Amino acid sequence: MPRSVLRVGTRGSALALAQAENVRKAISQVVSHRNFELVPITTRGDTMSGPIPPVGGKGLFTNDIQDALATGKIDLAVHSAKDLPALPFEGIVLAAVPPREDPRDALITRHGGGLSKLQPGATVGTSSLRRTVQLLAMGRGLVPTPMRGNVDTRLRKLSAGEVQSLVLALAGLRRLGKDSRVAEVLPTTVMLPAPGQGALAVECRAGDKDMREALSKIEDPLARRAFEPRRVVQRAARRACDARREHDPAARPGGDARWGPRAARRRDGHGSGFPRRGARRTDARGRRGRDHRRRHGGISGVSPARRRGSSRTRIPARTRLVGTVYLVGAGPGDPGLITVRGLAAMRAADVVVYDRLGVSPALLDLAPRAERIFAGKSPRRHAMTQAQINRTLVAHARRGRAVVRLKGGDPFVFGRGGEEAEALALAGMPFEVVPGVTSAIAGPAAAGIPVTHRDAAASVVIATAHEAPGKAGSRLDWGSLAGADTVVLLMGVERLPEAAAALIAAGKPKSTPAAVIGSATLPSQQTVVAPLSRIATAARRAGITPPAVTVVGDVVRLREVLGGWDTRPLSGKRVLVTRTREQASELSGVLRELGAEVVEAPAIRVEPPRSCSAVDRAISHLSSRRYSWVVFTSANGVRFFFSRLRAARLDARAFGGVRAAAVGAGTADAL
Structure with a gap:
């Protein structure tokens, strides 16, 4: 915030200027060494003569102001909170x-009477769909009349009759x-009232830390709590729209013309987010949507398997906000230990953007x-620096993409x-x-070692052993670590000898049980x-390499009783x-449950014959009782035979008096 005069941008109406003036006075008390000037900005919504679109209309009164803020023409922006779109601006x-x-x-009336004095057929000026619906729902016979313009303009129209x-x-x-x-x-x-009505929203550039700190001092948490739920609900509604649009790849940001340049800019942090005038629409209400429903089961965004009540947990793949980064924990290693929420984000x-470990x-x-x-x-070899990773996440999110940072x-x-x-x-x-699920807890658990236990450990500390003990500027306090009942060290295989020695020097007994997983x-x-004094040597002899977790404490003794994943058959x-x-x-699946590492390498492939005429001919003779038995020799044969039976628009009743035999239990189960 280096400028001596800070510019406050807002709409040019008398009400908007009055609101901005209130904010200017409040912020001047906090930043007394700066002067502020109001900068009126004419928005697209101010120049429209027709009704505000019910979808996408919010950005009409904010986009131009936000553009001015993003490009440095103003230093902060003041909006009516109800005008602010739910999606963030880059x-x-x-x-x-x-x-x-x-x-x-x-309610303002020509003759000063209240709502009860208005007769059926009385006209009520409003530009709000929300107010129109509620006026009609009153059942008083009132006639909502579209009316645009600022407060003074509307009052003049009222006086003019x-x-x-x-x-x-x-x-x-x-x-x-x-x-x-x-x-x-x-x-x-x-x-x-409208959600957020009566509240103001003050924006600044994300990188202006001084301004953000100053504005935080005029924040009212109660006002924000009354305003934020509206944006959350709008985002949820937007997710549903995104789920429907994502059926068609051309509907994605940067796809076909129906999005228009302003819609694409909103997903990059610019623009209003509604299709440009005259753009081609092919959503679920149009021809393309109907064709898609015919082909894929009829309900947008939901698979047929899910509608049938599939036993498998399913989450709609495209129920997410556009341009959002998900920092997802992948778990300790086993892919089955990712959370349900993480699974949904991945789909x-x-x-x-994924890590090595x-x-x-x-x-x-x-x-x-x-x-x-x-x-x-990996040690001494990085695919990307941390700064490059940060820039990559921001860049893809700005392009309107759903980004998972998988760790x-x-x-x-x-x-x-x-x-x-x-x-x-x-x-x-x-x-x-x-x-x-962090490996600091899951790793020991998989080895049969609980990090806490009523009889053995009431405290646990997790630390990184990546740094060398005694390193200048190190944040590790080995004395504090040694005082905990259980010590869990991550990323410390290479420095395990030094870490063990540091714990012993800090007071941990040499005989303390330790494990490396x-x-x-x-x-x-x-x-x-x-024992702690020999754990580094034992790990080296066993050939353990990163990633590994080290546990030190009496809880390690419980492995003898509890076993672990690596004790399975x-x-x-x-x-x-x-x-x-x-x-x-x-x-x-069965082999994995028994602890095996499974490699699938199919040596055979089952394909349909070039001609199904022989099978189809045999099926046609079932009803004539030409056959006494139908013998199935494999589960694949069962599946193929019944696929041809369905192709002939028949089912199991076609067998009539014919007997069926199956070779093997697997074939019988398939039958």
Whole structure:
């Protein structure tokens, strides 16, 4: 905030200027060493003569002001909160919601009487669809009459007899000093006000830390809490629209012409977000949408399997906000340990930026259509610097894409997720943190070691052993670590000898049980147990390499009782499954439950014959009882035979008096 004169942008109406003046006075008390000037800006909504579009109309009164703020023509912007679109504008943050005025609506009549004095057929001037609907619902026979213009213009039209009454926001009348004209303040049980009515929204650039700090001092938390739910609900409604549009790839940002340049800009942080005039529409209400429903089951955004009540947990893949970054914890390694929320984010992703550790090919396959960007780091070798990762996340989000930043474990536990979230916040980009199962807890658990236990440990501390003990500027206090009942060290295989020595020097007994768990929760998991003084040697001899978790404390003794994932019958074994891909999954699942690492390499492939005439001819003779028996020799044969039976528009009743035999239990189950 280096300028001596700070420019406050707002609309040019008398009400907007009065509101901005109130904000100017409030901020002047906080930033007394700066002068402020009001900069009136004519918006597109101010120049429109027709009715405001019910969809996309919000941005008409804010886009031009936000453009001026983003390009540096003004330093902060003041809006009526109800005019502010739900989707964020690139590089701009809602820095303050000052104390709110009375949110109720007010009735002004020509002759001063209240609502009860209006006769059936009386005209009521309003430009609001919300007010129109509620006036009609009163059942009084009132006639809502469209009326645009500022407060003074509408009052003049009332005096000229164009309408018999007006409904206006009480807050605006009070700010203009015209509340003496109010005939009746309408209770919320009669006229529900717009969400955010009476509140102001003050925006500034995301990178202007001084301005953000200054504006935070005029913030009213109660006013924001009354205003924010409206934006949340609007975003939820937007998700539903996005889910419908995403059926057609051309509907994505940057797709066909129906989006228009302004809509694309909103997803990049600019523009209003509604299609340009005359743009081609092919949504679910149009021909293209109907064709899609015929082909894919009839309900937009929901798979036929889900409507039939599939036993598998399913989440609609495209129920997400456009241009959002999801910082997703992938869990400790086993792809089955990702959270349901993380799974939904992956299925909705346009881009996945993933790490080296804790991210398996099976997890990446959850987003088959997403662009994959590797950002992994290994000792002395980084695919991308942290600054490059931050820029990549922001860049793709600005293009209106759903970005998943996939990290092993939990993104906020030594995952640098906090730094990435900070970078996104400073860039004004929406993001969501999806917590994951951290390896600091899951790794020991998979080895049969609880990090706390009523009889063994009442405290646990998690630290990184990546730094060398005694390193200048280190934040690690080895004395405090040694005082905890359980110590969990992450990223410390290479420095394990120094870490063990530091704990012993800080007072941890040499005989304290310790364990190192390599590749925790994976089929290749390996665990070694030894006293603290010898744990580094034991880990080296066992060949344990990163990623690994080290646990120090009496809880390690419980492994002898509890066992662990690596004590299952097939732990450490790699099993090759050569069945067809369709048949391999069940066997592979059983083998994995027994601890095996499964490699699927189908040695055979089942294909339909070039001609089905022989089978079709045999099916046609079933009803003539030419056959006494039908013998099925494989589950594949059952599936193929019944597919041809359905093709002939027949079912099992076609067997009539013919007997069926199955070779093997699997074939019988399929039959």
